[in-house]
Amino acid sequence: MIYSREVEEMCPVAQGVHHGAAPIPEEAKWVQAKEVKDISGLTHGVGWCAPQQGACKLTLNVKEGIIQEALVETIGCSGMTHSAAMASEILPGLTVMEALNTDLVCDAINTAMRELFLQIVYGRTQSAFSEEGLPVGAGLEDLGKGLRSQVGTMYGTLKKGPRYLEMAEGYVTGIALDADDEIIGYQFVSLGKMTDFIKKAMTRILHGKKQKVSMAVLQTLLKLSTQEKNNLGGNRKWLYLNHMRDELTRSILF
Numbered sequence: 001m002i003y004s005r006e007v008e009e010m011c012p013v014a015q016g017v018h019h020g021a022a023p024i025p026e027e028a029k030w031v032q033a034k035e036v037k038d039i040s041g042l043t044h045g046v047g048w049c050a051p052q053q054g055a056c057k058l059t060l061n062v063k064e065g066i067i068q069e070a071l072v073e074t075i076g077c078s079g080m081t082h083s084a085a086m087a088s089e090i091l092p093g094l095t096v097m098e099a100l101n102t103d104l105v106c107d108a109i110n111t112a113m114r115e116l117f118l119q120i121v122y123g124r125t126q127s128a129f130s131e132e133g134l135p136v137g138a139g140l141e142d143l144g145k146g147l148r149s150q151v152g153t154m155y156g157t158l159k160k161g162p163r164y165l166e167m168a169e170g171y172v173t174g175i176a177l178d179a180d181d182e183i184i185g186y187q188f189v190s191l192g193k194m195t196d197f198i199k200k201a202m203t204r205i206l207h208g209k210k211q212k213v214s215m216a217v218l219q220t221l222l223k224l225s226t227q228e229k230n231n232l233g234g235n236r237k238w239l240y241l242n243h244m245r246d247e248l249t250r251s252i253l254f
Contacts, residue, residue, distance in 0.1 A: 020032055021034055026128065026133075028128075028129050033121065038065070039064075040133055041120050041125030042061040043059070043124065043126055044057060044119070045058045045117070047110065047113070047114065049080075049106065053077055054076035054108050055074070056074045056075075057074075058073075058112035062096055063136075065096060067093065067095070068092065069137065070139070072084040073149045074106075075149075080109070084106070090104060090105075096117060144192070163175070164183070169190060170188040171188060171189045
């Protein structure tokens with residue numbers, strides 16, 4: 001260590017009060033974090049790119065300084081989805097310090113990592129008061145059963161008013177108006193449930209239990225389709241069901 005002449009000529013004075021690092025809550029324990037391995041918890045960070053045309057929500061589950069689980073959600077920019085794909089491969093296995101100093105491909109993800117780092121090192125985590133923390137896999141619980149991000153997409157103009165495009169429940173197929181043309185409700189397709197129906201039909205076909213897609217599944221899909229399709233007459237509706245069955249069977253076998 002090199003000291004300046006002024007410091008060398010100073011009289012030494014003993015350090016008195018020194019309490020060490022302030023403890024932070026981590027997984028139901030108060031921890032004086034001094035090294036990277038002292039950091040544990042599950043938390044989130046939100047980031048944005050320089051032009052602010054896209055954003056990222058990053059969720060990490062950290063155990064003893066090592067990232068065990070990463071959930072990367074992006075919105076607003078198509079290129080960010082590819083960046084998220086790479087970030088999901090890069091992050092697990094890194095320490096939080098390595099992750100902070102790693103290029104995660106997209107500015108929004110890098111910014112989210114910075115904000116998440118501030119959350120976790122100051123003890124502001126979801127698992128701060130949970131014994132043993134949250135298990136690896138807890139990040140997926142934010143997505144729900146359908147494993148889809150919670151996204152709301154709405155649009156409005158002065159001339160034509162608001163439009164609901166997507167709610168947490170699913171993709172909005174129509175809105176209901178009252179006598180004053182004000183929105184009083186909406187109908188939607190739950191994409192998670194719809195894919196579950198398709199998976200059930202696919203399982204039946206692949207396992208050879210039934211060679212035909214369940215008509216109940218197709219009828220449910222039909223109800224979720226556009227109003228024009230729902231208004232088909234008896235024979236035409238049955239032909240449409242058969243057409244859906246054939247198309248779905250072909251796509252499943254492919």
